[in-house]
Amino acid sequence: MDTAAGAQARLPIRSDMDLMWVRQHVRQMAAALGFGLVDQTKLVTAASELARNTLVYGGGGTMETTPLAEGGTPGLRLTFRDEGPGIADLEQALQDGFTSGEGLGMGLGGARRLVHEFAIESSPGAGTTVRVTSWVGRPPLRREEV
């Protein structure tokens, strides 16, 4: 496909400025796919969290955006990849308030609550891949489902 929302794209994440482009790109794709304003904002915010982790902890990497369609429902998948040190204790990293740096420790757990599907793969020394997906018009997950 050739439309603004239709193309798969891979963006570099190497600097603060790249984070800005990541947010812009996600905003544009989400809008073009038909996500409402609230869902656009959620996706952009989740992308911002994950991309910053890729930059700060992963030492840089990429975000891939993939437009999806499932039974007529459009969706958007974002895949963040880095080849950094990886995460030894995933459960701890996902906990609200845990940070190994100077953050609030809300990024990973928060991003998980902002999307419909969340998958993380990481092992020490092998880098980190986080994949999130949201669908147009689907209600948000309830707390207990997360």
Added chain:
Amino acid sequence: MPEQAQKTSGSPTPEVRDFLRRRREQIAQRWADEPLFRSVFTVSRDEAVEAGKSVVDALAQVADAERVEDPDAAGFAAVREQLARMGAARSRAGLSTGQVSTELAALRPPVENLLLSDLQGASADHTRASVTVLNVLMGTLRVVVMQTALSEGQSLIDRQRLQLLEVATPVIKLWDGIVAVPLIGTLDSARSQVVMETLLETIVEQQARHAILDITGVPAVDSLVAQHLMKTVAAARLMGAECIVSGIRPAIAQTMVHLGLDLGNVVTRASLADALGYVLHQLGVGIVTPGPNGAVPR
């Protein structure tokens, strides 16, 4: 028939020029719906239309100079920066050079359709000649964008961003002892450092007791932005000023809740006006409708 023959015997380039001038508005309107313009000018469609018009003007000028094949034609000068920015924006959004070129190519058909409808009744030869001129001109435009986007796009963006950092942080005095900072755009670490310094300086200068941080113009609040806001609030508090955060839009409020962020014990208000009203109330200042002679008691 002789009249038609005479009308079509001249060079088609001036005709294309006149067409561009005549149809300026319609062309710009159609371009505003094409992916290239739509995705670069996301905030306002009017902006896309205005940008489109200046490109049409440039094309008309190039046609006027009979330089339709020349990417260095003087007519392109006025839009070179704008085109560079557009091209660079697209490539930074992840598009390959080929994809940017395809988006540029998509600008041609809407113009061609308009030209064809204007040429209804003209001879086939004349129509063909005019369309060819237009195609050459649009091809040249494509070359101009690719050239400029590749060469200056990135450094241009970096430069403008730095400028923005410096100018986009005014602190406004709203009332004796009340200052406001309308935050616009991304609140990254560099920006928020500038905001904090400017705000603290102003608080001292104005002996302000209240500061309103208005985030109506901030597109997203993630954990880092929230952290910056809270640091700014804490620093202002140390200087003796109480902060109020206003302009948290509904979409952002919902997102913050899901993200698990709250601004602690910071007072928040829906709008800058509400925040000002709140502070005035705190200060015991009443707003009274002016009397018949226009005097406002204060």
